[in-house]
Amino acid sequence: MADYSNLEKVRLEKLNQLKDLGVDPYPRRTKRTHTIQEATEAFLAIEKVQDHEPVQATLTGRIRSVRPMGKVTFAHIEDGSGRIQLFFRANDIGEDQVTFFKDHFDLGDFIQAAGKVFRTRTGEVSLWISEYAMLAKAITPLPAAKDQVVEGEVVQHATLTDPETRFRQRYADLAVNRDVREVFRTRTKTIRAIQHFMDSKGFLEVETPILQPIYGGAAAQPFITHHNQLKQDLYLRISFELYLKRLLVGGFEKVYEIGRDFRNEGVSFKHNPEFTQMEFYWAYADYQDVMSLTEEMFSFVVEEVLGTKSFTYRGQEIRLDQPWRRVDLREGIIEQTGIDFHQHETAADLAKAMKSLDMEFNPKAPRGKLIDDLLGHFLEPTFIQPTFVYDYPREISPLAKTKEEDQGTVERFEGFIGGLELCNAFTEINDPLDQEERFLEMGRSYSEADDEHHPLDEDYLRAMRYGMPPSGGFGMGVDRLVMLLTDQQTIREVLLFPHLREIDK
RNA sequence: GGCCCGCUAGCUCAAUUGGCAGAGCAACUGACUCUUAAUCAGUAGGUUGAAGGUUCGAUUCCUUUGCGGGUCACCA
Structure with a gap:
């Protein structure tokens, strides 16, 4: 039995509530019609056309942010192609449906959302939801990560940075850090x-x-x-x-x-x-x-x-x-250190010549190794x-x-x-x-x-x-x-x- | 393997000479019908990496240890 955190226990409770309501939190099949990118591009293509037919799409993705505002709720979802904002409105789908979303869906869950693509008053291409469904409930919350687009640049806030967690749980790192x-x-x-x-x-x-x-x-x-x-x-x-x-x-x-x-x-x-x-x-x-x-x-x-x-x-x-640039190894070393290894036929002889240099090396190392050390220490860092x-x-x-x-x-x-x-x-x-x-x-x-x-x-x-x-x-x-x-x-x-x-x- | 630094809430970070372990985000409760790091009011959340020691009292000082980072060593 896993050792669940308090945050996970809250989500397990939501999971059980879904099951009690007869909702499968991990359904076998989905009904995606477009990737987020495809839906967005389809909308941009016809947006300027007068009296165009709306772009109807069923999208799937992971919930990355939620902004509930009473009888209306905004959320962003992300799939492999990009992000889009979802718009839930009580007038269209009923207050119960908006509440159900707020009560049972969390950041990190996978959702399927159907509706028509439109542009909000503030100008963001979004999906006006007519129907939605749970695709996969997340029990462990993703590391908190918010981002903001400021003048086209993505600004990350409170993102996962600890290298140990990032590498041990690369899946979480990838899920949260698009770069x-x-x-x-x-x-x-x-x-x-x-x-x-x-x-x-x-x-x-x-x-x-x-x-x-x-x-x-x-x-x-x-x-x-x-x-x-x-x-x-x-x-x-x-x-x-x-x-x-x-x-x-x-x-x-x-x-x-x-x-x-x-x-x-x-x-x-x-x-x-x-x-x-x-x-x-x-x-x-x-x-x-x-x-x-x-x-x-x-x-x-x-x-x-x-x-x-x-x-x-x-x-x-x-x-x-x-x-x-082309550098002869022998000439490069002469230039950087003044040492011509052709003048030092044995390891001991070369090591003696290297004593005056600002560099640590094993004086017992073979001659070839010493030459390689000189390359690594004096030349390599300069080859930008x-x-x-x-x-x-x-x-x-x-x-x-x-x-x-x-x-x-x-x-x-x-x-x-x-x-x-x-x-x-x-x-x-x-x-x-x-x-x-x-x-x-x-x-x-x-x-x-x-x-x-x-x-x-x-x-x-x-x-x-x-x-x-x-x-x-x-x-x-x-x-x-x-x-x-x-x-x-x-x-x-x-x-x-x-x-x-x-x-x- | 040597040396140096770090490890505190789910995440990012604070905590005075050793004196009640805090904040933002996330979570929970409530308000809010075009928001976007939403906002506002409130609540909860901790074996301070682990073990031992010093002390009236340790996140803080000491010892051992785990993991990570840097650096050196190793490395055609």
């Missing part, structure tokens, strides 16, 4: 736009395993699960990369996947344990080709979603109507306008092909916007012997018994030995892109149900 619903509409539009773009470029959208016997393609800790019947431990994927490249071996030249990755790591404003990734692989292309396609894709997606090629993120105008950083150290890029003239550097770039890392791409290794060596460099091991080692994916190497065309690959954090397009500061705001700790009972 939150809008964020998720934009999210879906973004994913569609990416698909439109990739499809138009001839890429095939595919699906690869989420449950994997060996994880790979990124340097993250995995979640582990178990198949009972097969008595087999499995990992939730940390990237799609190794499977998508197997498809290049199989003869597909352009593939992409949009889906969920899982990483067993810390949670932050830009990290959630499960997040949405888009990766594509493109045969006969290299990282320069991928860079051009990335520019084109972002420009397309932003325009398709927002209707313009620029937008505001954290108060700054981001422009996608021009080529991205779209920026590519290119040519990364070999030791943090085990799947990227080295530069012809420099075996210590790989053909790789990352893309940044608004100080956020959005994507990562490189010319893929397709030399199976080189790939094997690079795995071994990373400490991958053939001995499966040793839990300390990230196992080496032998099947991936076998695939590569069948021959993989020279290719470029790309990965992007879709959630972060949505953060940009909706001007949200944390990834939780663009995930419908972000991860939260379980509450102890």
